[in-house]
Amino acid sequence: xxxxxxxxxxxxxxxxxxxxxxxxxxxxxxxxxxxxxxxxxxxxxxxxxxxxxxxxxxxxxxxxxxxxxxxxxxxxxxxxxxxxxxxxxxxxxxxxxxxxxxxxxxxxxxxxxxxxxxxxxxxxxxxxxxxxxxxxxxxxxxxxxxxxxxxxxxxxxxxxxxxxxxxxxxxxxxxxxxxxxxxxxxxxxxxxxxxxxxxxxxxxxxxxxxxxxxxxxxxxxxxxxxxxxxxxxxxxxxxxxxxxxxxxxxxxxxxxxxxxxxxxxxxxxxxxxxxxxxxxxxxxxxxxxxxxxxxxxxxxxxxxxxxxxxxxxxxxxxxxxxxxxxxxxxxxxxxxxxxxxxxxxxxxxxxxxxxxxxxxx
Amino acid sequence: xxxxxxxxxxxxxxxxxxxxxxxxxxxxxxxxxxxxxxxxxxxxxxxxxxxxxxxxxxxxxxxxxxxxxxxxxxxxxxxxxxxxxxxxxxxxxxxxxxxxxxxxxxxxxxxxxxxxxxxxxxxxxxxxxxxxxxxxxxxxxxxxxxxxxxxxxxxxxxxxxxxxxxxxxxxxxxxxxxxxxxxxxxxxxxxxxxxxxxxxxxxxxxxxxxxxxxxxxxxxxxxxxxxxxxxxxxxxxxxxxxxxxxxxxxxxxxxxxxxxxxxxxxxxxxxxxxxxxxxxxxxxxxxxxxxxxxxxxxxxxxxxxxxxxxxxxxxxxxxxxxxxxxxxxxxxxxxxxxxxxxxxxxxxxxxxxxxxxxxxxxxxxxxxxxxxxxxxxxxxxxxxxxxxxxxxxxxxxxxxxxxxxxxxxxxxxxxxxxxxxxxxxxxxxxxxxxxxxxxxxxxxxxxxxxxxxxxxxxxxxxxxxxxxxxxxxxxxxxxxxxxxxxxxxxxxxxxxxxxxxxxxxxxxxxxxxxxxxxxxxxxxxxxxxxxxxxxxxxxxxxxxxxxxxxxxxx
Numbered sequence: 001x002x003x004x005x006x007x008x009x010x011x012x013x014x015x016x017x018x019x020x021x022x023x024x025x026x027x028x029x030x031x032x033x034x035x036x037x038x039x040x041x042x043x044x045x046x047x048x049x050x051x052x053x054x055x056x057x058x059x060x061x062x063x064x065x066x067x068x069x070x071x072x073x074x075x076x077x078x079x080x081x082x083x084x085x086x087x088x089x090x091x092x093x094x095x096x097x098x099x100x101x102x103x104x105x106x107x108x109x110x111x112x113x114x115x116x117x118x119x120x121x122x123x124x125x126x127x128x129x130x131x132x133x134x135x136x137x138x139x140x141x142x143x144x145x146x147x148x149x150x151x152x153x154x155x156x157x158x159x160x161x162x163x164x165x166x167x168x169x170x171x172x173x174x175x176x177x178x179x180x181x182x183x184x185x186x187x188x189x190x191x192x193x194x195x196x197x198x199x200x201x202x203x204x205x206x207x208x209x210x211x212x213x214x215x216x217x218x219x220x221x222x223x224x225x226x227x228x229x230x231x232x233x234x235x236x237x238x239x240x241x242x243x244x245x246x247x248x249x250x251x252x253x254x255x256x257x258x259x260x261x262x263x264x265x266x267x268x269x270x271x272x273x274x275x276x277x278x279x280x281x282x283x284x285x286x287x288x289x290x291x292x293x294x295x296x297x298x299x300x301x302x303x304x305x306x307x308x309x310x311x312x313x314x315x316x317x318x319x320x321x322x323x324x325x326x327x328x329x330x331x332x333x334x335x336x337x338x339x340x341x342x343x344x345x346x347x348x349x350x351x352x353x354x355x356x357x358x359x360x361x
Numbered sequence: 362x363x364x365x366x367x368x369x370x371x372x373x374x375x376x377x378x379x380x381x382x383x384x385x386x387x388x389x390x391x392x393x394x395x396x397x398x399x400x401x402x403x404x405x406x407x408x409x410x411x412x413x414x415x416x417x418x419x420x421x422x423x424x425x426x427x428x429x430x431x432x433x434x435x436x437x438x439x440x441x442x443x444x445x446x447x448x449x450x451x452x453x454x455x456x457x458x459x460x461x462x463x464x465x466x467x468x469x470x471x472x473x474x475x476x477x478x479x480x481x482x483x484x485x486x487x488x489x490x491x492x493x494x495x496x497x498x499x500x501x502x503x504x505x506x507x508x509x510x511x512x513x514x515x516x517x518x519x520x521x522x523x524x525x526x527x528x529x530x531x532x533x534x535x536x537x538x539x540x541x542x543x544x545x546x547x548x549x550x551x552x553x554x555x556x557x558x559x560x561x562x563x564x565x566x567x568x569x570x571x572x573x574x575x576x577x578x579x580x581x582x583x584x585x586x587x588x589x590x591x592x593x594x595x596x597x598x599x600x601x602x603x604x605x606x607x608x609x610x611x612x613x614x615x616x617x618x619x620x621x622x623x624x625x626x627x628x629x630x631x632x633x634x635x636x637x638x639x640x641x642x643x644x645x646x647x648x649x650x651x652x653x654x655x656x657x658x659x660x661x662x663x664x665x666x667x668x669x670x671x672x673x674x675x676x677x678x679x680x681x682x683x684x685x686x687x688x689x690x691x692x693x694x695x696x697x698x699x700x701x702x703x704x705x706x707x708x709x710x711x712x713x714x715x716x717x718x719x720x721x722x723x724x725x726x727x728x729x730x731x732x733x734x735x736x737x738x739x740x741x742x743x744x745x746x747x748x749x750x751x752x753x754x755x756x757x758x759x760x761x762x763x764x765x766x767x768x769x770x771x772x773x774x775x776x777x778x779x780x781x782x783x784x785x786x787x788x789x790x791x792x793x794x795x796x797x798x799x800x801x802x803x804x805x806x807x808x809x810x811x812x813x814x815x816x817x818x819x820x821x822x823x824x825x826x827x828x829x830x831x832x833x834x835x836x837x838x839x840x841x842x843x844x845x846x847x848x849x850x851x852x853x854x855x856x857x858x859x860x861x862x863x864x865x866x867x868x869x870x871x872x873x874x875x876x877x878x879x880x881x882x883x884x885x886x887x888x889x890x891x892x893x894x895x896x897x898x899x900x901x902x903x904x905x906x907x908x909x910x911x912x913x914x915x
Contacts, residue, residue, distance in 0.1 A: 015830075018828070020816065022815055023815075023817050033745060036744055036745055037748075040739050040742070043735075044738075044739075047731070048735065051728070051731050054709075055706055058709035058710055059709065059714055062645070062709060062711055062712045062713060062714050063714050064365070064366070064713045064714060067713050067714075070645065070647045070711060070712045070713040070900065071647075071711040072901070073647070073648070073650060073707075073710065073711060074651075074652075075704075079707065080703075083703040084699075088693075088696050091692035091693075091696065092692060094738060094742040095692045098688065098743045098745055099684070099742075099744065101747075102688075102747065106681075154520075155517040155520075155521050160752075160819065162748065162817025163817075165748040166747060167676050167747050167751065168676055169674075169677040169678060171677065172516060172605050173605025173611065174612075191817065193752065193819040194514075194751060195510045195512075195514065195820075198438050198508075200437075200821060200823075201437060201819075202824065284606075288608075302606055
């Protein structure tokens with residue numbers, strides 16, 4: 001085959017041998033999504049074939065040559081009812097089937113391991129609970145449900161892993177979640193699918209699915225020496241959170257131990273479940289979320305902590321189960337030279353690229 | 362028996378009528394200050410064709426860039442501007458006004474037996490607004506373009522890009538008013554100006570379809586206008602409605618934007634469906650199968666389309682309950698389209714079918730719209746939407762509906778009514794070839810994109826992983842063919858203005874009132890107000906008319 005360009009030839013051969021209609025099925029949900037997709041393709045093909053066959057045969061049978069005079073037909077209620085009810089029924093099946101899959105994709109199991117992902121122009125940053133963090137890649141163990149808590153620092157992004165058939169919008173100002181359980185080890189595409197500006201198409205990465213042992217090994221090798229919660233603790237200290245949230249009798253803020261997941265009464269009436277979103281909002285927009293018995297004196301930290309920082313704080317508060325821990329933090333804060341201020345203090349965490357330079361966004 | 366229905370007067374004696382809407386007045390001012398709906402339609406036709414080719418050239422640039430996996434033809438910023446301008450021009454300056462402002466403007470008054478639209482000056486104003494909007498878009502293009510995508514997603518559009526968002530927004534705002542005025546005009550006209558005997562159920566289905574689309578224009582477009590004003594205020598003054606750091610909600614923008622932009626999809630497709638009802642009936646010599654079902658399916662689409670907007674947001678964290686409601690409504694809105702397809706198909710049954718160019722485009726429409734509609738169900742079903750949304754599957758889906766559907770219908774309509782608008786026939790053979798080229802080119806361009814989407818290739822990417830290249834090469838190759846398919850009609854239609862055969866009043870032997878008057882029509886459309894004494898698509902009435910004429914002439 002030398003008469004066509006050998007490069008093109010090689011290219012075509014390579015493509016034909018790897019030709020695929022679907023990406024690999026690498027998660028537990030993928031075969032379920034594909035089953036529905038297959039059903040839909042089948043229904044569509046049958047529907048399309050019926051239309052094409054009807055149009056073609058009518059065109060042949062009733063062309064002007066063969067059928068010079070048209071016979072007027074008003075319509076037929078029976079026929080029309082048929083092609084109203086059958087498509088409607090099929091569409092309803094697709095609706096219910098689709099909704100079942102949707103609920104599965106967006107309802108994480110209770111034992112899922114949580115990884116935070118921050119999207120920003122134009123990179124993905126994943127924060128593992130153990131303090132490992134990575135840019136434009138995500139290492140996960142197979143056979144274990146993983147929940148991602150996603151947030152954007154700037155514009156809308158969208159976190160898409162085609163091989164897992166999952167995708168979730170990453171929105172500024174609110175946490176969204178998605179979960180999956182990888183079934184095949186390997187490296188898969190990670191895309192940003194929501195247009196986010198100049199380098200949108202460079203906001204891509206790899207999802208690396210490792211075996212359980214491989215993942216443990218990776219965790220060990222990538223550790224930064226501090227867990228995410230410990231990072232949060234440092235921030236907690238440097239932002240002097242413990243000055244109020246210290247559980248002392250004269251404390252100006254509520255104690256934060258065991259607050260995660262609790263039902264809190266609000267000063268404005270009503271109650272709220274203290275989830276990730278509530279904790280985040282209380283840090284950035286505190287006067288809107290004051291709990292009963294306290295006055296809205298907490299300053300806002302909007303613009304002072306990056307989303308990474310908020311995540312670290314939230315993770316710290318999530319894991320906080322005794323006031324003793326906070327009071328220890330208080331002692332640490334007392335030791336800090338007061339003149340250095342907040343920014344300098346957070347600089348202590350600065351040996352991690354995570355917090356470096358992003359304290360003020 | 363010949364296999365065509367074309368019935369032209371004797372070319373050696375036939376003349377274009379001396380008095381007609383084109384010859385009545387001369388000079389540029391007689392066009393720029395006209396109140397005649399037919400002249401305004403021609404003005405629209407020229408302007409939207411101009412913008413179609415600008416949008417098309419941008420599409421060509423997109424396809425050229427995507428020939429290779431790297432962003433090598435242009436910088437990513439340029440690519441982003443190119444696809445944004447392509448979307449803005451094609452949607453707001455071509456698809457939305459395409460059939461209503463040209464064919465609708467020209468033929469709705471004629472079909473209902475009126476002299477003009479109810480508000481001729483408003484009609485002219487809407488063309489001027491369109492032109493102002495268009496010039497503003499051209500200005501933004503010259504002065505650096507805009508790279509928000511046609512969706513103006515916040516906070517990208519309000520805080521993060523440094524391009525002409527405000528001017529573009531203003532342009533869309535102004536063009537939106539043009540669309541509101543057109544819609545308003547149609548609604549008033551259809552309600553108030555029908556000829557004696559022209560009851561609602563004697564209206565041609567083209568009128569029903571445009572009426573439904575007009576309701577969407579009037580009710581939907583203001584929401585877009587408000588949303589764009591909010592984006593502009595947020596960008597210039599930082600009012601914070603969509604800014605989470607000020608307590609705003611960026612998802613609110615999505616709700617407002619899609620509240621217009623989903624019905625807008627039906628603004629674009631419904632008038633096209635109207636064209637198909639006309640052509641399929643004329644070229645099969647039959648009443649449209651189940652007239653009432655087709656008429657009401659247009660209205661049903663218009664009503665349902667207002668309650669499906671959040672299906673654009675299934676992965677944006679809307680609640681499970683809203684997902685259920687919007688997914689269900691999406692399935693329901695798909696049914697009237699299915700009804701239409703089958704009713705059109707059965708219109709062919711026992712007909713006497715001929716295959717002139719408008720009919721070929723109609724068949725193209727039916728095939729491509731069926732694919733476009735069915736793949737819409739893939740996206741309306743929430744579980745599969747997660748995988749397919751924001752990928753090339755979406756791109757392929759809406760191009761099948763908008764280009765495969767609407768543009769095919771537009772071309773069907775242009776060819777169908779060309780003899781009425783100009784008094785001359787287009788050349789048949791080459792136009793049949795153009796229809797074929799368009800169909801092949803279209804499939805080659807957009808079908809590979811379904812596979813790309815299934816494989817997960819995201820939309821709006823200037824660079825992509827190399828394994829997607831082959832399908833992209835197919836797509837670009839198809840776009841080249843498609844480009845030829847679209848250039849041909851412009852060439853031969855312009856040619857036919859001078860050299861086309863003289864068409865006579867009713868070359869297709871069609872039943873609509875617009876065909877029962879001279880071509881090109883008089884400024885007043887009819888010599889005397891017609892009286893409608895038969896159903897729409899009544900071919901027996903037409904036969905009787907012809908016999909009567911022969912009898913009186915003899």
